[in-house]
Amino acid sequence: MSTNQTTSDKILKATIDLMAEKGYDGTTTKEIALAAGVNEVTIFRHFGTKENMLEAAFNRFHYANEMTKLFSDGLNGNLYEDLLTLSRTYHKIMNQNKKLISIALKGSSNLPNAVLQEAARSPKHLKNLLSNYLVSMSEQGKVIVTNPQMQAMSFMWMNYGAFISRLHENEANSEDSLNEFIEESVRIFTKALTP
Amino acid sequence: MSTNQTTSDKILKATIDLMAEKGYDGTTTKEIALAAGVNEVTIFRHFGTKENMLEAAFNRFHYANEMTKLFSDGLNGNLYEDLLTLSRTYHKIMNQNKKLISIALKGSSNLPNAVLQEAARSPKHLKNLLSNYLVSMSEQGKVIVTNPQMQAMSFMWMNYGAFISRLHENEANSEDSLNEFIEESVRIFTKALTP
DNA sequence: CAAATATGAAAGTAAGTACTTGCATTAAAA
DNA sequence: TTTTAATGCAAGTACTTACTTTCATATTTG
Structure with missing residues (x-):
């Protein structure tokens, strides 16, 4: 061929x-x-x-593996630092696959959207990883979990929303404002989850 | 005609x-x-x-006005209750215009996307309203604002991400889980912003 | 060099698309 | 009742689209 x-x-x-x-x-x-x-x-x-x-x-689109690996050996047990790492890695990977995600979001009239939905279901996979992380942190007395599923979901949806929103904007949107968002949002969740 | x-x-x-x-x-x-x-x-x-x-x-699509009105006379100065009202109103309005937002997100090859982007820029308008609200709450000593712009942005992006994510899912996704998310996420932000 | 392989150029096909025209029919307004 | 307006039906137009076919020309490979 x-x-x-x-x-x-x-x-x-x-x-x-x-x-x-x-x-x-x-x-x-x-x-x-x-x-x-x-x-x-x-x-x-x-x-x-x-x-x-x-x-x-x-077929050039992989991201789930990278994220799974991050959870298995990229985190150190410090909530603030771990959330920061997680957020930064998430946006890095999403930005790498930016255009493919755009295509998936737009969809098409008659395409096997099993493939397309694969890309759009981004936060769901991560929710479980993060949720488990929170439970394990809770067992060490480092965070208070009332509803780990929804706490994880809130964090992932926040980052997903930020990514999607930036997707539709003029590229003028700087890298700086992304970092500013990441730092502030991680601060918020760290304070909220710390006992 | x-x-x-x-x-x-x-x-x-x-x-x-x-x-x-x-x-x-x-x-x-x-x-x-x-x-x-x-x-x-x-x-x-x-x-x-x-x-x-x-x-x-x-032309049937209006939402900015409703939200502006909410900020001018729908809030009562209690952070938790106000964030809850805000979140619920946001999702109510977004759900009403669900299909039009879907169309806007998908876009088109050759359309005046000035109109289309209007719908997708949802969180940006609300960011300013919420940001001002936080500053005014801060002056009353009711919240601590380090970076009101980004704190507001985090909250709006979280809700935007939740909405978009639910948009692509089977309708099986219940109203209950939305409420669960709203309550938990508002709890998180309330704790994070309370002095 | 000789043979295989990859590409370009030109033309065409079959189907679909937004949109039009002319005429007949029905229902409402006068 | 007569006129007006809204719709359906059948056919057609001009254009685009994904995809094909044939043949010539490079480029690589043995």
């Missing part, structure tokens, strides 16, 4: 860039070819269908 | 329902006509273009 990796990569990059901006339905194969600097026929020779292009793009 | 209000309403309802599910680009005028139970020609006689249909749908 494809020996020339570079051409496939150019096509996938163009696919992701355009679909993140205009959605799956709003992006034409002609535009993708133009943006990739190849002939339109070439993209069909590489991927066969438009749908396959999206699938190929999403 | 349109004397028969009922027909226009049926068309707009179908437009909103379908576009919320499949996006602007993924929804055809043929489908809209079918779902509305009218002939395709009729929808063009009423609205002229597909773009006009979306505009007409969005």
Whole structure:
């Protein structure tokens, strides 16, 4: 099928860039070819269908593993520092996959959205990890948990909301304000959860 | 143009329902006509273009006013109760406009997204209102504000994230879990902000 | 060099899309 | 009753879209 990796990569990059901006339905194969600097026929020779292009793009999308690893050996038992690490890692990973998440959020008229929902269900997976962390911290007397599920959910949804909100803004939105948000929000949760 | 209000309403309802599910680009005028139970020609006689249909749908969309009014005379100076009222009102309004927000989030290839972004910038408007509220509460010695902008932002983004996340889930998601979240999250912020 | 492989160029296909036109029918307003 | 307005129906237009086919031209590989 494809020996020339570079051409496939150019096509996938163009696919992701355009679909993140205009959605799956709003992006034409002609535009993708133009943006990739190849002939339109070439993209069909590489991927066969438009749908396959999206699938190929999403196969580059992993994030759950990184986060799971963070919980197993990246935290040190200090609530403030751990929440900070968690928040920063979360936004780092989400930003890496920014465009793919945009595509998933926009959705499409007739696509296997099993794949698409995979990306959008981001906070749910993390909720369980964080929830377990809080319970274990509670057993050490380091935090008070009344409702660990919802406490974890609140923290994750806050970060998810921040990410989504920044997604729709002009890139003028600085890295500084993200850090400022992360620090302040972690301060809030640390004070709220500390006995 | 349109004397028969009922027909226009049926068309707009179908437009909103379908576009919320499949996006602007993924929804055809043929489908809209079918779902509305009218002939395709009729929808063009009423609205002229597909773009006009979306505009007409969005003209039913108001929320900023309700929220502004809430801040001017719906709060009583008790932090916990006020945050609770705020949160509940926010989710009530967002749920009322759920489908229009879905459409806005999905976007479209070639639409005046000035209108679309209007809906998605939800938390930004509220941030200022809440931020001012916190400052005024601080002057009464009722809360400690280190960074009112970011404290307000954290609270709004948390609720925005919760809303968006629930948007993509099966409707099985109960009203109960929303209330549970609201109560727990307000408890968290109340404890964090109380001197 | 010779043969395989990847790409471009040009043209085309079949289906869909937003939107139009002309005419007949029904129901409401005068 | 006569006129007016709203709708349905059938057909069509001009354009776009994903995808194909054929052939020529590079580039790589053996």
